Amino acid sequence: MEKFVIEGGRMLSGSITPGGNKNEALPALAACLLTDETVVLNNVPEIKDVQVMLEVIENLGASVERLSANRYAIRADNLQDIPRPNRELCQRIRASILFAGPLLGRKMAVDLSPPGGDVIGRRRLDTHFSGFVDLGAIVEVRDIYRLRARTGLRGTDIFLDEQSVTATENLIMAACLAQGQTTLLNAACEPHVQNLCHLLNAMGAQIHGIGTNTVVINGVERLHGAEHNIGPDYLEIGSYAALAAVTGGELTINGVRESDLRMILKVFSRIGIMTDVHGETLTVPGRQELKVKRDLHGVIPKIDDAPWPAFPTDLMSIAITAATQSNGPVLFFEKMFEGRMFFVDSLISMGASIILCDPHRVVVAGPSQLYGATLESPDVRAGMALLIASLCARGRSTIYNIRQIDRGYEKIEQKLQSLGAAIERVGV
Structure with a gap:
């Protein structure tokens, strides 16, 4: 058994190459x-x-x-x-x-x-x-x-x-x-x-x-x-893009396929995450001022998931976490899995302003200052979302059950350390 110990609040910048899908x-x-x-x-x-x-x-x-x-x-x-x-x-x-x-x-x-x-x-x-x-x-x-x-x-x-x-x-x-x-x-x-x-x-x-x-x-x-x-993992690419945006760093992601990312980047732009794609390189500019883009007539936007080519369910946890750092309210509607949203209790314990409407919908009102906490990874994607939250939080966080994160992200702490993260894998 192992855990991650994270000192949050650092701006993460640099260059990475995603693993295979x-x-x-x-x-x-x-x-x-x-x-x-x-x-x-x-x-x-x-x-x-x-x-x-x-x-x-x-x-x-x-x-x-x-x-x-x-x-x-x-x-x-x-x-x-x-x-x-x-x-x-x-x-x-x-x-x-x-x-x-x-x-x-x-x-x-x-x-x-x-x-x-x-x-x-x-x-x-x-x-x-x-x-x-x-x-x-x-x-x-x-x-x-x-x-x-x-x-x-x-x-x-x-x-x-x-x-x-x-x-x-x-x-x-x-x-x-x-x-x-x-x-x-x-x-x-x-x-x-x-x-x-x-x-x-x-x-x-x-x-x-x-x-x-x-x-x-x-x-x-x-x-x-x-x-x-095996092609590049667009879910990992989306995870790192969100991570860079919420920590304020500038990130270059190499070896991407733009055709895999069109809906992901479109949805990210609605919560203020801007990116540039040139060929096989995606860049997340540093020091972005994240702001939710309202729909016409000032209506609170709704972000939902569906089968391809719609927004993937596996990035809902990541997008929700990113939205806690964006200025404005947004409704997330998880249509595919009735248990995916329950991880938001952990975000709330860290200081996020989130209303869990029902098993499929949450309203996020950001930005919120997150604070370090003791957490447990419930599944691979929620585990990565909590890791992102910990990296942008103030103070120390400890995440248990990190084998769930290891199921989907290769050499995760090594990649994060290369970007400047203060993260350590510790035996339990």
């Missing part, structure tokens, strides 16, 4: 199980969730080789006949559900334990399993999920009842080796979904409609090895 790396690792040839993944973030995924892959009989920092080779040429991913490992991370699609597609069978992950609200698996049934699988839900496709998977039209990212990824991976054509309607199309499709196509899949809500997959007999670069 966690939400792309996790399904990409699962996709390696679709072939018996070697798949090489570059720019893999070395974070807790990735480490668990690699352990599960090795447990299934595949080989994992760390070629160099952030570069891995996976060869799944000796999988179990009926794969049974390790139960204890699966219950550590939400992404373990992503083994269902590739293992069902390649081995026609998998016994999978329920996944773990963040406690931010109910996260349905129904969309995954109803899609597998449409493809011809038999699904038994007990203390484990038992999936079988004795006569193989067959392509069909599938209308997803929600734009679930992981369900879309799971069904695309399963459909790659199904007989015939599969059409996914109302599919998710986030950047990490798109990049997973690009990896699969490099492995020999035939996927069309990438980046749209209608994805067509023509099944093939087998997939082969490939090499793929």
